[in-house]
Amino acid sequence: MAILDFKEIPEAHKGGGEQDKFELFSRDFFEAIGYKIESSPGRGADGGKDLIVKEIRKGIASDTEIRWLVSCKHKAHSGSSVSKTDEPEIYDSLKAHDCQGFIGFYSTLPSSGLTAKVESIRDIEHQFFDSSKIEQLLLTKNECIEIAKRYFPNSYKSWSDENPKVAQIFSSHEPIKCKYCGSVLDRENPGIVVAYTKYDEITNIKTIRNQYTCCIGDCDSFLKHRHRTDGFMDAWAHLEDYFSPLLFIKNVMVFVNELNDPCIEYHEQAFEHEKELLLSSFPHVCRNLTHSETEHIKMLGLVPAFLGGFAQT
Numbered sequence: 039m040a041i042l043d044f045k046e047i048p049e050a051h052k053g054g055g056e057q058d059k060f061e062l063f064s065r066d067f068f069e070a071i072g073y074k075i076e077s078s079p080g081r082g083a084d085g086g087k088d089l090i091v092k093e094i095r096k097g098i099a100s101d102t103e104i105r106w107l108v109s110c111k112h113k114a115h116s117g118s119s120v121s122k123t124d125e126p127e128i129y130d131s132l133k134a135h136d137c138q139g140f141i142g143f144y145s146t147l148p149s150s151g152l153t154a155k156v157e158s159i160r161d162i163e164h165q166f167f168d169s170s171k172i173e174q175l176l177l178t179k180n181e182c183i184e185i186a187k188r189y190f191p192n193s194y195k196s197w198s199d200e201n202p203k204v205a206q207i208f209s210s211h212e213p214i215k216c217k218y219c220g221s222v223l224d225r226e227n228p229g230i231v232v233a234y235t236k237y238d239e240i241t242n243i244k245t246i247r248n249q250y251t252c253c254i255g256d257c258d259s260f261l262k263h264r265h266r267t268d269g270f271m272d273a274w275a276h277l278e279d280y281f282s283p284l285l286f287i288k289n290v291m292v293f294v295n296e297l298n299d300p301c302i303e304y305h306e307q308a309f310e311h312e313k314e315l316l317l318s319s320f321p322h323v324c325r326n327l328t329h330s331e332t333e334h335i336k337m338l339g340l341v342p343a344f345l346g347g348f349a350q351t
Contacts, residue, residue, distance in 0.1 A: 042173045042186065042193040044114035044145040060112035061088050063189045064143045067172065068108070070181045076105065077135075088143075090135060104163065107137040114145035114169065122152040129159050139163035143172075198325075205324035214277065214318050217250035218257035225322075229253050229277045231315065232261065233308055234270035245270075246296075247305035249312060251277055280319035282331045285338075290316060 047063060048056040061079035068091045069075055077090035089108035094101050109128075111120045120142065128140055140162055142148055147168035148156075156164045176186040177197065186194045204211060204224075213222045216229060223229035233249040248265045252258050262272055279285040293312055296302045304312075327335075 040169065040173065041177065041197050042169075042190045044112070044169055044190075046190050046192060047112065047114070047145070049115050050112055059189070060145065061110050063185070064089055064108060064110045066185050066188075067143075067176070067182070070185055071175060071179065073106070079110075090137060091141075093139075104139055105135075105137040106139040106141045106163075106165075107132055107135055108141045108143050110143045112145045117146060119147050119149040120144045120152055121149045122155040125152060125155070128156060129162070132162060139165070142166045145169050145172075200328050200330075202322070202325045202328065205321040207321045207324060208317075211321055212314075212318055214251055214315065216252045216257050218252050218261055221253060223251055223253070223277055225278065225281060227253075230258060231275045231277055231280070232258070232265075232272050233274075234265050234272050236268070236270045242301050243303055244301060245303045245305065246308045249308040249315075251315065280315060281322035282335070283323045283325075283327055284331075284335055286316075286319060286323040 047060050050057050050060060058079055065075055065078055068089070073091035073093055075089070076092050079088055088110040091106045091108060093104045093106060095104065109125060109131075111124055113120060125142070132138070132140060140156060140159075141164070142152070142156070144167065147170075148166050153166070156166075176182045176190075214224070214229075215222055221227060229251050231249070231251050233246050235244055235246050237244045247270065250261065252261055266272055275289075280289060293316070297304070
């Protein structure tokens with residue numbers, strides 16, 4: 039399913055001062071991915087070119103320059119493919135502008151007839167940038183992110199909310215790791231936070247010790263055998279809950295309230311681990327909630343009990 043809606047860019051024939059926006063977008067796009075702009079878009083008869091870009095290919099003995107003629111076709115609003123009749127004089131246009139290659143830059147895709155027509159022209163190079171290829175480059179190349187934000191503000195916001203990146207808050211970011219195997223734990227490789235608690239019925243004091251993060255499954259099982267001693271039982275929370283803005287602040291408040299509770303005692307190791315975990319998690323929460331996190335929070339509202347921020351096993 040497409041992420042960027044090319045219909046956010048107005049149609050060329052609508053006027054209103056934004057009829058050139060797709061061609062301007064193409065200029066900014068090619069400049070961002072490394073081409074040099076030789077001729078920018080302009081209104082009026084263009085002689086079969088919307089843009090001319092130059093590519094410099096590095097060689098062992100010398101560099102080679104390739105001039106590309108770029109033809110922009112914005113058909114996202116109709117959904118039609120670009121046909122061979124939409125590109126009538128490709129070869130003549132290349133010769134007229136002294137270009138060695140043809141680029142079709144389309145908000146939909148080329149028809150099979152157009153593809154065959156271009157491939158049949160000898161002695162030229164060709165490339166097609168369809169909507170899928172353009173989208174992939176915009177969302178995967180750091181140089182293109184600002185262009186995606188500018189030309190597709192609504193689509194980009196929806197995508198970035200659902201694909202949050204770790205914020206650059208601290209000068210260096212220490213990853214969260216599994217205590218047993220050392221694997222980095224994050225959204226793609228989620229883990230759990232485990233702490234061991236014991237309640238003294240005589241003093242009414244709950245003691246928390248041996249807190250750590252680990253992988254779900256074998257690592258968790260191995261560590262339980264090591265730490266479930268002296269009457270201490272494990273309680274756990276999903277590490278992902280530390281990456282959700284609302285649940286992060288909930289965990290902060292739970293920690294603060296527990297420190298202020300005379301009936302709760304943190305061992306030094308558990309106290310230090312919780313502080314480090316909150317610091318390491320904070321860069322993950324400096325952005326909007328994803329849709330899945332919003333639904334998860336609604337679901338957690340139906341869960342009847344938590345023990346000190348951890349789900350009791």
